Amino acid sequence: MISESNIKTLNKLIEHAKENNKINPTYYDLYDIKRGLRNNNGTGVLVGLTEVGSVHGYVIEDDKKIPREGKLFYRGIEINEIVNGFQEDKRYGFEETIYLLLFGKLPNKKELDDFNKLLGSMRNLPSGFNENFILKLPSKDVMNLLQRTILFLYSLDDNPDDISINNIVKQSLYLIARFPTIIAYGYQAKVYNYDNKSLFIHPAREDYSTAENILHMSRADSKFTRIEAEVLDLSLVMHAEHGGGNNSAFATHVVSSSGTDTYSAIATAVGSLKGPKHGGANIKVRNMIDNIKENVKNYSNKEELKKYLKQILNKEVFDKQGLIYGMGHAIYTISDPRAMLLKEKARELAIDKNAVKEFELYENIELLTKEIFLEQKNKLICANVDLYSGFVYSMLNIPQELYTPLFATARIASWCAHRIEQILSDKKIIRPAYKNVSSINKYVKLKDR
């Protein structure tokens, strides 16, 4: 318990923190600061090269951003082609995607089989690890648990700081293989400790894919249907990579450039992805939907819904941050190809599960937010990958606690790929500049203050 007098001290410190950390907003223009590492025309400042993936949402003509339909490529192959490829063969695609992102080529049948076997053999945690580091130390937040569990794994690695590529590839594969196990057990520990539910620990199965293992380990009865595993697998594929400049990949580049170990780098990326403007938006979307349902009597009525969305944007309601989660993107303008694919999946599942009214709420949020941005800011905005993903998960009976951890389980593939690329190709430590705009102050002796 914090004492009354310490509360007073704390409140005073908070006031100092607020008073003394505000930079005059006009300085940003004066010194031509690339806020958010963006150029004046909204494009990202070019800070690196990559062959892992690329994201297209506009073209530049006469220094102006001209909106285009979104396209996403993994190692030069368009995402829709990858999806069509494994769906036509009626097989899972996430492991093939990890292979492609990490090793830069599509695996042949034997290479893919061998890779699946290797990942399968790496999925279980070291003996006693779950008991000591997860079940005894639960967290209400599975992303928080994931982040520190990665750091605990450092302590059990005999050679954690070796950043030779031989060692990094091995460490990366262990982490990629173990993320499903960690998030499933982290979820079990959460519901057992905080929600008074029974505890079930199912060992990972070597013969199961990543998606199958997640469903098997996170469910009490360990049962799932082929359709459920296929939809989850598709979602993992679509969340796996998004270029070098997205916040968590860039965070990986930044910390990897200092020469730090794999566990520190990946824990950093998890911390970045958790943010509500990045991967954490999927859980925010869910909360926003619940809030809308509570506060908009007839949420099927577009006028009523639009009025409430405007109140969200004006910071009057919901979390008062002024954001409509699941909408907008740093690169996509007209469309995010993943959101379009997920939307179609969501529509199919909603018809099947009698949830069309809820699907229409998501669709109306998309349409009306676009309308509001055009009317108020003359700005094109589109749904991003986080808008429909949570809805799809809810129809697969995947708990909310796992929404962002599932994103991390997919995205770790590209964090590892970007880290390897950074270490092999760009040896310079990332160190941009901050201009100091404070006055010169004299040190005053304690007795004179």
Ligand SMILES: CC(=O)SCCNC(=O)CCNC(=O)[C@H](O)C(C)(C)COP(=O)(O)OP(=O)(O)OC[C@H]1O[C@@H](n2cnc3c(N)ncnc32)[C@H](O)[C@@H]1OP(=O)(O)O
């Ligand atoms: C996996 C992912 O990370 S996908 C993104 C997930 N995040 C979300 O869904 C959160 C909601 N969306 C957002 O916050 C933003 O759209 C971001 C962070 C994704 C991108 O932001 P930016 O790169 O700044 O986008 P952009 O340059 O197009 O934004 C222009 C303006 O529109 C605002 N804007 C963009 N999207 C939204 C939104 N969904 N709600 C409210 N305002 C928004 C921005 O805050 C910015 O305002 P400003 O000019 O007053 O600073």
Ligand SMILES: O=C([O-])CC(=O)C(=O)O
């Ligand atoms: O690219 C970005 O800025 C955000 C991101 O990671 C994604 O959309 O998957």
